[in-house]
Amino acid sequence: MLILLILCGAVSCIACALLLRIGRTNGRRYGQTVPQRFHTGHVPRLGGVAMMAACTAGWAWMVGSERFFEVHSQLRMAFPIGVAWWSVALIAVAGGVGEDLTHRLTAGWRLAFTLLAGAMATWLLGLSIPTLGVESLQGLWAATPWFGIALAIFAVAGLPHAFNLIDGYNGLAGIVAVICCFALAYVCLAHGDRQLAGVVLALAGATAGFLVWNYPRGLLFAGDGGAYLWGVVIAIASIQLVQRYPDVSPWFPVLLLIYPVWETVFSIWRKVMRGQSPGVADALHFHQLIYRRIVRHVFDDDEARAMLLRNNRTSPYLWGFTVLTVIPAVLFWGNTPVLMFFTALFVVSYVWAYVSIVRFKVPNWLRR
Numbered sequence: 120m121l122i123l124l125i126l127c128g129a130v131s132c133i134a135c136a137l138l139l140r141i142g143r144t145n146g147r148r149y150g151q152t153v154p155q156r157f158h159t160g161h162v163p164r165l166g167g168v169a170m171m172a173a174c175t176a177g178w179a180w181m182v183g184s185e186r187f188f189e190v191h192s193q194l195r196m197a198f199p200i201g202v203a204w205w206s207v208a209l210i211a212v213a214g215g216v217g218e219d220l221t222h223r224l225t226a227g228w229r230l231a232f233t234l235l236a237g238a239m240a241t242w243l244l245g246l247s248i249p250t251l252g253v254e255s256l257q258g259l260w261a262a263t264p265w266f267g268i269a270l271a272i273f274a275v276a277g278l279p280h281a282f283n284l285i286d287g288y289n290g291l292a293g294i295v296a297v298i299c300c301f302a303l304a305y306v307c308l309a310h311g312d313r314q315l316a317g318v319v320l321a322l323a324g325a326t327a328g329f330l331v332w333n334y335p336r337g338l339l340f341a342g343d344g345g346a347y348l349w350g351v352v353i354a355i356a357s358i359q360l361v362q363r364y365p366d367v368s369p370w371f372p373v374l375l376l377i378y379p380v381w382e383t384v385f386s387i388w389r390k391v392m393r394g395q396s397p398g399v400a401d402a403l404h405f406h407q408l409i410y411r412r413i414v415r416h417v418f419d420d421d422e423a424r425a426m427l428l429r430n431n432r433t434s435p436y437l438w439g440f441t442v443l444t445v446i447p448a449v450l451f452w453g454n455t456p457v458l459m460f461f462t463a464l465f466v467v468s469y470v471w472a473y474v475s476i477v478r479f480k481v482p483n484w485l486r487r
Contacts (some may be wrong), residue, residue: 123194123317124324127177131328134169135339139332162337164219167344170325171212174348177321178205181314194317203243204318204355211236211279211351215343226398229343230276236351237275246271246358252369252455271358279350281379284386286346287406289427290334291434293341295378295441296349297323297330302375302449303356310364315356322352335431370458374448377465378441385469405469408476409436 181194182201214232218224240246247267251260260266286292300323307316326349332339341349357372373380382405387397395401410433444465451457 120194120313120317120320123177123180123320124327126180127173127321127324128328130176131169131173131325132331133328134172135166135329135332138163138165138169139339162340164340164342165216165344166329166333166339166341167212167215167219167346167348169339170322170329170341170345170348171208173325173328174208174321174352175205177324178318181317181321193313196314196317200244200314203240204352207236207240207243207275207355208348208351210239211347212344215279215283215345215347219342219344230280233276233279233347233351234272236279236347237272240275240351240355241268241271244355244359245362246275246355247362248274248358248369249362249365250369252459274358275351275354277350277383278354278376278379279347281376281383282350283343283346284383284404285379285406285437286341287404288410288430288433289337290330290431291406291437292346292349292379293326293330293333294434294438296353297326298438298441298445299353299375300326302445303353303360303372305449306367306371306452307356307360310367312360312363315359315363319352319356322349334434335427337427337430366453368453368455368458370455370462371448371452374444374458374462374465377444377462378437381466381469385473405473405476406433406437408473409433412476412479 178196178201181196182198184195211233214224214229217232218229247264248270249260249267250257282292282296285295300319303319304316304323307313307319329339329341329345333341353376357376361367361369361372386404389403390397390399390401410429413436414429414432444461447461448458451461
């Protein structure tokens with residue numbers, strides 16, 4: 120597994136370096152006045168291309184290391200399965216990269232790409248959510264298997280947009296993705312499933328190589344392509360883990376991913392209540408409020424450096440928020456009531472924190 124991590128990390132890091140040289144004009148197309156812009160200069164948004172290349176190399180290694188290099192590996196993956204993973208990821212990434220290159224792909228078209236990826240995943244990988252973890256609904260759920268398939272498509276199509284929503288500051292979404300990948304790999308290895316663990320560890324390695332350029336210097340952004348890659352791979356791995364092992368609660372991935380998921384749900388509700396379209400970008404997300412009202416101003420003669428330092432200081436707040444959900448998820452991955460309790464606790468804590476920040480009632484210790 121270490122070889123897989125090093126391989127994917129190296130490919131991603133090198134690919135990012137190449138993209139920085141040839142993709143400088145891409146950053147100039149990103150509007151200076153968009154509400155989610157919190158950086159100066161023209162930064163390419165092509166990290167997703169590099170990470171996709173690294174995942175391709177990693178998954179190819181899992182498929183062909185024994186056949187072509189005679190290297191014995193417990194991570195080996197059948198060729199059709201490898202092609203299925205690659206094809207589904209490529210569909211989603213293509214939609215994101217299309218927006219990163221042109222900045223003209225509408226939200227509807229991007230959703231269409233992720234929906235297509237979700238449909239392909241259920242067909243090629245046989246995805247279906249077998250249970251909701253609620254005993255009273257199990258009979259109805261078993262009698263209507265289409266519900267499980269539809270929910271799987273929805274999950275695979277929706278999580279990429281959730282990661283895209285939290286991808287606002289250097290290292291924020293990337294570190295969240297790495298944490299989630301390692302948590303999934305831990306539970307996979309606890310069940311002896313090295314193949315599924317290898318898939319998410321390839322993504323973790325690819326993300327680590329990208330983070331070399333993204334945090335703290337902010338030289339390259341993941342873009343929609345990177346966010347969609349994180350979302351699709353993590354969603355599919357989560358569903359397969361629950362499918363394969365009945366002792367893994369379906370609420371394990373829910374709690375593990377509750378931060379990006381609830382950020383998306385809350386954002387949609389907030390915009391609808393204000394009479395706005397959920398697809399309209401704004402600057403009122405949780406991480407943006409932390410940037411404006413908790414992170415102290417950095418005084419520097421160089422305005423760009425001051426903004427970069429504030430940008431970098433924002434992400435650790437959300438990393439800590441994520442760890443507080445990942446720890447109980449990993450500790451109680453098979454205990455549905457406990458997982459549901461911590462999920463509800465996160466929702467309540469999030470709303471309380473959001474309202475406190477909006478009303479300027481943030482504790483002083485958080486400002487230090």
